[in-house]
Amino acid sequence: MAFTIFITAPKLAPAGLRILEDAGCRVLFMRDGNDAAEVEQILASEPVDAIISRTVTLSAAAIRSCPTLKVISKHGVGVPNIDVAAASERGIPVYVTPGANAQSVAELTLGLMLAAARKVALLDAELRAGRWTRAQDGVQLAGRRLGLVGFGQVGQRVAKVALALGMEVEAFDPGLQGPSPVEGVALHGALDTLLPRADVLSLHIPLNAHTRGLFDAARLALLPRGAILVNTARGEVIDEPALIAALRSGALFAAGLDTMAVEPLPADSALAALPNVVLTPHVGGSTAAALEGMATGAARNVLGFLTGQPPDLCACVNPQVFSDNHQSIR
Template sequence: MTPTIFVTAPRLAPSGVELLDQAQARVIYLQNGNDVQEVERIMASEPIDAVISRTVDLSATAIASCPTLKVISKHGVGVSNIDVDAATHRGIPVYVTPGANAQSVAEMTLGLMFAAARRIAWMDAELHAGRWSRVQDGIELHGKTLGLVGFGQIGQRVAAVCLALGMEVVAFDPGLKTSPNPAVRLVASVDEILPLADVLSLHVPLNKHTRGMLGAEQLARLPRGAIVVNTARGEVIDEEALIAALRSGQLYAAGLDTMSVEPLPAGHALAALPNVVLAPHVGGSTPAALAGMARGAARNVLGWLQGQPADPAACVNPQVLA
């Protein structure tokens, strides 16, 4: 059998391509990585056995229109762009690549935290513009409390560094009953974290429970002058409430790798605020992370097609495995 694999992006890292080549797979790439209609057209017209899903939506229409489809793997861990219910309805497993980009996202989180705390991006822009603006109002993180919403592989890496800085760390994760790091105190809810967190960092998937989880009421419960860092999904924060909190001084700063609308529209209020550090959703996009995700996604789909399924823990709809 020569499988047909559809990659919903113009390219895949060589580590993944090599595995697909070894399996003698026929690989179709999406030339425009944002074209949902083209995804649906290809799915309806090609005998696709498996999809490696990048960032473009994989809709219910696309999934339903491809009778040969057997397995889907996300190139990463966030499946909000995949209609998992539609896949489940057809008995199609949806896999992810947990841990493949955790180190890169953790490092981006730390970079945004430092940049926000010390106004590094603003000072850099000032110097590039020829102005010697020596602001001396940055926040020293030693002795501050980091609140982590989500304490998986990314959060645990962030915690280790922040503990070494001399920060206190508290975390909430509904999937954990005991802390994997004894120096990190688990709390019972997000509400319990808020009044403690001088820095609040978000590491959650986007779903019905997390969408809009941080709104005006929650931001008001943070200590005045707190920092918010988001490398999860933009939609977990009410952006209008975030902007208001940044303008009022309730928040000292924010570091954001994700926004509700991407690409960020020209003239967006977030881009006009001097106390916001922005990145274009690239936390998990270092060459090392891309290689790990490509390799993991290729193994996921090939393993299923070859009768050697990946670890069920990497499947987001494990009920289909039965």
């Protein structure tokens, strides 16, 4: 049976597309990867069996408009753009591709950490403007303590490199029990015991009801004065006005941010005007290797489910659709 697969983007990495085409699938793409109305129009008019979801919103209305829809896979791991509750109502499983972009996100995390500590963006801009500004207040990371909030595949990769740099590394992850999965990393039982010890804080947590706004003014104030904050998770986990205030006052030395509360970043954002902030436009997973890994993982997720070989439940964000008998596995 030929399946219709809808990619909510104008393209998919060739390796992932090849998997779908070799299986005889009919593959639909968007013209504009940012237009949620186009998503709804396609789902309401086409017999779509599966969606591979990129970054555009996949709303409840869009999901409910397609009676043939059976499975959704995120091209990545974060699902705040997908109305998972609406999918669950229909008994539609939503899968992710854990680990596919972990190395690329970890590498960008380290790049932002180093750039923030050594004022790379500021000094580059000064040189390009014809000024030989030799700042003397860069931060050497060796000997500093790195705090990781979220200690999954990305956090563990970051920890190993930080240890090699000579940093001390400590972490908090409520989902971890038992000994640390990385030798030399101390685990905390509570977030608020980690924060006062973190000269550098790096965030690797999903966005959900518990983490939205988690790093408010009170929590940011727990960090040592002059700490560095790095966020390659989701912008909404930080109270952005509180972060801006901490950066302006010097309570934080610098921040390296790949994600912001509003994306794309508004032209008048205060973050863009701060000299002690390094910004990248949510590109942690935007390497050829990561895009290929996410594309192939998502393609295998949807094809596996449709052909009766469903992915492991650990890759499903709403496994209750099976226990609730909403949807039988084909």
